[in-house]
Amino acid sequence: MQIYINKAHILSEINNFKIVTNPLIEHYLSVIRDKKSSQEIFRNAVKKVSYALIYEASAFLPLKEKEIETPVQKTIVKTFDESNQVILAPILRAGMIFCQSAFEMLPFANVHHIGMYRNEQTLEPVWYYDKNQPILKDKSKVYVIILDPMLATGNSGNDAINNFISKGILEENITFMSLISSPEGVCNMHKKFPKVRIITSAYDKGLNTKGYIVPGLGDIGDRIYNT
Numbered sequence: 009m010q011i012y013i014n015k016a017h018i019l020s021e022i023n024n025f026k027i028v029t030n031p032l033i034e035h036y037l038s039v040i041r042d043k044k045s046s047q048e049i050f051r052n053a054v055k056k057v058s059y060a061l062i063y064e065a066s067a068f069l070p071l072k073e074k075e076i077e078t079p080v081q082k083t084i085v086k087t088f089d090e091s092n093q094v095i096l097a098p099i100l101r102a103g104m105i106f107c108q109s110a111f112e113m114l115p116f117a118n119v120h121h122i123g124m125y126r127n128e129q130t131l132e133p134v135w136y137y138d139k140n141q142p143i144l145k146d147k148s149k150v151y152v153i154i155l156d157p158m159l160a161t162g163n164s165g166n167d168a169i170n171n172f173i174s175k176g177i178l179e180e181n182i183t184f185m186s187l188i189s190s191p192e193g194v195c196n197m198h199k200k201f202p203k204v205r206i207i208t209s210a211y212d213k214g215l216n217t218k219g220y221i222v223p224g225l226g227d228i229g230d231r232i233y234n235t
């Protein structure tokens with residue numbers, strides 16, 4: 009049995025939710041979804057989509073102006089304001105596939121690994137690791153991007169968000185970046201944390217009884233790590 013919820017109804021009520029799409033993303037998603045794609049092809053396709061998601065997930069980062077000199081003349085440019093802190097938070101293990109490209113694009117970020125696995129019976133997250141990073145005193149200057157390719161039930165994502173909020177991070181400074189989202193996950197996260205931005209490249213039909221996204225791509229950890 010599959011549990012679907014009415015997507016049109018949800019989308020009309022949800023702010024802070026963006027589906028990043030274009031023909032290239034659609035093409036790579038078709039490779040990612042195809043069970044015949046090898047692990048190497050799968051990983052490469054996820055990496056390619058991840059860059060597009062990172063651009064979108066970093067749309068809110070604060071900039072400052074500075075003067076530089078081009079070979080032609082002096083000019084004012086905008087650059088990341090390093091008095092702020094960016095934390096990349098991959099949820100292990102699948103989140104690591106996003107982390108490499110996100111860190112490449114945001115080399116000034118700190119990486120905060122979150123270890124969680126899903127209890128297959130309850131579908132609730134079980135924590136096993138929370139690598140604390142020093143966080144700026146002024147929490148209004150701390151921006152967190154949680155990296156988790158599958159927003160399925162939303163339970164792990166919500167736990168991760170809650171964990172950062174308990175450390176004083178502002179809800180509006182948190183972004184959740186996923187490859188594929190389910191209506192249930194988006195709804196669950198948005199209900200609890202309406203100010204968190206959700207960035208994704210696909211919004212699927214729903215979840216099956218095992219908590220897998222349908223049509224989805226299967227178990228992403230198994231497909232990344234050949235397990």
Ligand code: URA
Nearest residue numbers: 160220221226227228
């Ligand atoms: N985790 C996965 O790996 N796949 C899903 O479809 C949902 C959660």
